Structures are given as C-alpha cells and as structure tokens.
Amino acid sequence: MAPREGNPAPPTSRLTGAARVYGVLGHPVTHSLSPAMHNAAFAALGLDAVYVPFPVQPEELPQAVAGLKAAGVCGFNLTVPHKTAILPLLADMLPEARTVGAVNTVRCDEMRLIGANTDGIGFLLSLAQDLDFSPKDASVLMLGAGGAARAIAFALLGAGTRRLWIANRTPGKAQSLAADCLTRFPGAEVRGWPLQPAALAGMEPDLVVQTTTVGMGAPGNRESPLALASLGVRQAVIDIVYHPLETAILAEARSLGLRTANGIGMLLYQGAEAFRFWTEREPPVDTMREALIQALAARP
Numbered sequence: 295m296a297p298r299e300g301n302p303a304p305p306t307s308r309l310t311g312a313a314r315v316y317g318v319l320g321h322p323v324t325h326s327l328s329p330a331m332h333n334a335a336f337a338a339l340g341l342d343a344v345y346v347p348f349p350v351q352p353e354e355l356p357q358a359v360a361g362l363k364a365a366g367v368c369g370f371n372l373t374v375p376h377k378t379a380i381l382p383l384l385a386d387m388l389p390e391a392r393t394v395g396a397v398n399t400v401r402c403d404e405m406r407l408i409g410a411n412t413d414g415i416g417f418l419l420s421l422a423q424d425l426d427f428s429p430k431d432a433s434v435l436m437l438g439a440g441g442a443a444r445a446i447a448f449a450l451l452g453a454g455t456r457r458l459w460i461a462n463r464t465p466g467k468a469q470s471l472a473a474d475c476l477t478r479f480p481g482a483e484v485r486g487w488p489l490q491p492a493a494l495a496g497m498e499p500d501l502v503v504q505t506t507t508v509g510m511g512a513p514g515n516r517e518s519p520l521a522l523a524s525l526g527v528r529q530a531v532i533d534i535v536y537h538p539l540e541t542a543i544l545a546e547a548r549s550l551g552l553r554t555a556n557g558i559g560m561l562l563y564q565g566a567e568a569f570r571f572w573t574e575r576e577p578p579v580d581t582m583r584e585a586l587i588q589a590l591a592a593r594p
C-alpha cells in the first residue's frame with residue numbers, strides 16, 4: 295500500500311537503481327528547506343525519487359548543469375545566485391519564466407532543459423490560500439525591488455492588479471522595475487517610490503507585500519523596513535520572509551487588525567508547483583507544509 299499523506303519519509307535506502315534524482319543548486323545551499331519538503335512529498339506518494347542539495351559556485355554553474363544533465367538528473371531548482379545565470383543554458387522556457395527573466399525550476403526532458411518560474415504562481419496561491427485575498431483590481435504596495443519582487447510584480451499584474459506601487463531603498467531600482475512592468479502591462483498603474491514613510495503616508499493600499507531582506511534572521515530581529523501605521527492599509531500584509539515566522543512588520547500588521555501571512559506559503563506553493571511540473575502528480579501540500587515547519591523548527 296502506498297504511504298498516506300502525512301506519514302514520515304521512508305529511509306532513502308529504499309531507493310532502487312531506477313530512482314529519479316532531483317535537487318537544488320545554490321550558493322549557499324546548506325540552509326535550503328527544499329530537500330525536506332520534496333523528499334517528504336516523494337515519500338507520501340510512494341515515489342522512487344530523491345531530492346538533494348548541490349552547492350554550486352557561481353562560476354561553476356555551466357559545468358555543474360552539464361554534469362547533472364549527463365548524469366540523468368530529472369530536474370532541479372535554482373536559488374541564489376543562479377536564477378538568471380541559468381537562462382543561456384536552457385533549451386526552452388515556459389512563458390512566465392520568459393516574462394520574469396528568471397528560472398527557479400528546470401525539468402530535463404531527454405537532455406533538453408526546460409525552465410519554469412513557479413515563484414509567481416506560488417505567491418498567488420499563498421495569497422488565495424493563506425489570506426483569502428484576490429489581487430484582481432487591487433491596489434498593492436510592494437516593499438523591495440529585487441529578484442523576488444520582480445516575480446511577484448509580474449504575477450500580481452498578470453492576475454489583474456490595477457495599481458502597483460513599488461517602494462525601494464534604492465528608488466532607481468523601483469523605477470526600473472516599474473518601467474519593465476509597464477512594458478508588459480501598459481494598462482496598469484505602476485510606479486516606483488523611495489522606501490520612506492513620508493513618501494508613502496496615506497496611500498491606503500489593499501495589500502502590502504514585504505519582499506526586502508530587512509526582517510530576516512533570528513526571531514529577535516525587530517527591524518522593519520517601514521512602519522505601517524501612517525499608510526492606512528485596508529486589508530492585509532504578506533511578508534515573503536519565513537525566518538522568523540512572524541517578522542516585526544507582520545506583528546505590527548496583526549496589532550492593527552490586518553490579515554497577515556508569512557513566507558511559508560510562497561515557499562510551499564512554489565515547491566508544490568515545481569513538484570507538479572516534474573512529476574505531473576498532484577502535490578501533497580499538507581505533507582510538504584508539515585515537512586517545512588519541522589525543518590524550520592530543527593534549525594539552530
């Protein structure tokens with residue numbers, strides 16, 4: 295009988311010689327929670343498959359990818375700093391990845407590497423599942439203009455967000471991302487701002503999306519990129535940080551009576567959609583969420 299969703303992962307010694315191999319390429323990669331999440335999913339569905347971390351230095355990416363391909367690896371994720379460097383090594387890309395210009399998931403189809411970006415859909419699924427928030431026609435303030443913000447901006451606009459304000463410490467990067475968004479979505483209202491309370495006061499967005507690295511780290515980190523009180527947020531705040539589980543900005547949002555979600559959801563759903571892309575099976579999201587939470591709790 296196949297193990298039920300929620301059962302603990304079987305030992306990897308149950309793998310056979312026909313096991314399918316997946317992994318994540320990053321630098322650093324030791325803190326990745328993806329091995330725990332995907333191995334739990336393989337176990338829950340009784341698949342003869344394994345997911346392993348591959349620490350790959352930036353300059354070694356082409357050799358590493360050629361090696362994985364030659365060795366019959368079936369697919370892999372990419373994390374910092376490889377999400378754009380992988381592009382010239384691919385045979386093809388799905389439309390979302392092409393739009394964003396970054397790839398977090400690769401499937402090896404008979405020696406052809408196909409790139410996908412599941413970060414955007416992962417974010418949208420988290421908005422729906424964790425916040426019950428519809429981005430259609432919404433006004434959104436996004437803090438940050440880095441790689442994660444880029445995938446989120448295109449996903450929001452693709453889902454019908456009408457007004458997107460991008461606020462960043464380096465305002466030129468917010469303006470440049472806003473310009474890229476407008477090229478693809480000319481009907482939307484998109485603008486870059488400095489990440490300063492005086493510039494953003496009274497904006498009254500429906501949703502705030504926090505993508506900067508400011509609140510990351512130990513649970514004692516009380517740094518917030520922006521005080522929410524003067525913004526007049528209408529509904530909800532989502533932070534893509536998941537360590538700590540409640541950042542200072544989420545704690546403030548909760549105290550203001552707003553709906554809140556942390557970054558576990560985006561991490562989970564981007565992983566679930568990568569799993570679907572590789573296996574063409576329904577991802578066991580409850581098992582994957584549980585594995586993520588356990589792996590996070592076990593972190594020093």
Ligand code: ATR
Pocket residue numbers: 437438439440441442443462463464467489505506507508519
């Ligand atoms: P990611 O891929 O996770 O988005 P990134 O591309 O390095 O990471 O982007 C990090 C984001 O956090 C950027 O928006 C960065 O702002 P700058 O463009 O001004 O660098 C933001 N960030 C990092 N440290 C910050 C700080 N101390 N205060 C405000 N924003 C900060």
